[in-house]
Amino acid sequence: MIPLAWYLTFAAALFCLGLYAVLARQNAVAILMGIELMLNAVIVNLIAFWRYNEPENVSGQAFAIIVFAVAAAEAAVGLALIISIYRRRETVMAEEIDMMKW
Amino acid sequence: MTASQIFFILFASATLVAAYLVVTVRNLIHAALWLVASLLGIASIFVMLDASFMATVEVVLYIGAIAILIVFAVMLTRRVMEDVGPQRINTWWFGAILATLFFVSASALIWLTKWPTLPEGDVGNTVLILGKSLVDPSKYVVPFEIASVLLIVALIGSIAVALPSKQPE
Numbered sequence: 625m626i627p628l629a630w631y632l633t634f635a636a637a638l639f640c641l642g643l644y645a646v647l648a649r650q651n652a653v654a655i656l657m658g659i660e661l662m663l664n665a666v667i668v669n670l671i672a673f674w675r676y677n678e679p680e681n682v683s684g685q686a687f688a689i690i691v692f693a694v695a696a697a698e699a700a701v702g703l704a705l706i707i708s709i710y711r712r713r714e715t716v717m718a719e720e721i722d723m724m725k726w
Numbered sequence: 727m728t729a730s731q732i733f734f735i736l737f738a739s740a741t742l743v744a745a746y747l748v749v750t751v752r753n754l755i756h757a758a759l760w761l762v763a764s765l766l767g768i769a770s771i772f773v774m775l776d777a778s779f780m781a782t783v784e785v786v787l788y789i790g791a792i793a794i795l796i797v798f799a800v801m802l803t804r805r806v807m808e809d810v811g812p813q814r815i816n817t818w819w820f821g822a823i824l825a826t827l828f829f830v831s832a833s834a835l836i837w838l839t840k841w842p843t844l845p846e847g848d849v850g851n852t853v854l855i856l857g858k859s860l861v862d863p864s865k866y867v868v869p870f871e872i873a874s875v876l877l878i879v880a881l882i883g884s885i886a887v888a889l890p891s892k893q894p895e
Contacts, residue, residue: 625728625730625731625843625844626730626731626734626774626844627841627843628841628842628843628844629836629837629839629841630731630734630738631771631775632836632841633833633836633837634738634741634742634771636828636829636832636833636836637742637829637833638741638742638745638768639828639829639832640825640826640828640829640832641742641745641746641748641749641825642745642749643821643824643825643828644749644821644822644825645748645749646821647818647820647821647824647825648749648814648815648817648818648820648821648822649749649813649814649815650813650814650815651754651813653754653796653799653800653803654749654754654757654813656796656799657748657749657757657758657761657796658748658749660761660788660792660796661745661748661749661761661764664764664765664768664784664788667768667780668768668771668772671772671775671777671780672775674777675775675776675777675844675849676841676842676843676844676845677842679776679845679849679850679852680849680850680855682852682855682856682859683866685777685779685780685852685856686856686859686860686865686866686869686870688777688780689783689856689860689870689873690869690870690873692783692787692788693873693874693876693877694873694876695788695792696787696791696792696877696880697876697877697879697880698880699791699792699795699796700795700880700881700884701880701883701884701887703795703796703798703799703884704883704884704885704887704888705887706799706803707799707802707803707888708887708888710802710803711890716803718815719815
């Protein structure tokens with residue numbers, strides 16, 4: 625039997641890897657990959673809590689499905705934005721995308 | 727140590743190694759492929775948690791749609807993505823320190839807390855219960871419908887954003 629803390633530690637490690645990608649990568653697509661990793665860590669946490677607390681009540685899984693939908697929407701809009709910026713500025717480097725910097 | 731624990735350690739370490747390569751590898755196509763490997767590992771974690779529907783959705787939606795979308799985005803923005811220049815910002819150590827600090831504090835909290843143990847018995851047919859509760863007005867039909875509206879908005883919005891502008895530049 626696997627303790628719940630193992631799942632939570634695994635999800636925390638996954639979240640921190642995503643956090644590192646968001647903070648340290650220069651490429652906007654790589655930053656989006658980091659966001660995907662972070663969202664996956666959140667979903668792992670939701671499913672683990674659902675399994676260990678109330679498996680007869682599916683609220684955790686329903687919540688996770690909503691997070692899936694949000695992740696899909698976020699990926700679609702984010703990549704569309706990146707492609708639009710690339711078309712105008714010929715770059716996807718986060719440091720060079722500073723049109724809105726005042 | 728039981729067999730399920732050994733399998734958990736195997737899957738979890740494979741997932742974490744793949745995720746580490748996602749955030750460190752220079753070539754972005756390789757990073758996207760490691761992301762696929764990492765998502766497969768997460769799907770196997772869902773299988774270990776008796777969430778079969780979640781594992782299916784992970785493979786179909788994340789690997790089948792989002793990861794492929796990311797591969798397309800990498801290829802569409804390819805010219806600047808060759809291995810010229812650094813792939814991480816100058817202050818990357820700040821991000822590394824912050825992520826490490828967060829992991830240390832989160833795992834300290836996790837291991838200091840007393841968590842409930844795994845409930846006895848089988849979880850039953852969760853796919854059936856989940857499907858019914860997602861269209862049950864007394865349960866989750868409102869968030870379900872809001873999620874579908876959000877998906878339509880995201881679809882139309884991303885088409886509008888990514889379309890080339892009509893006026894000459």
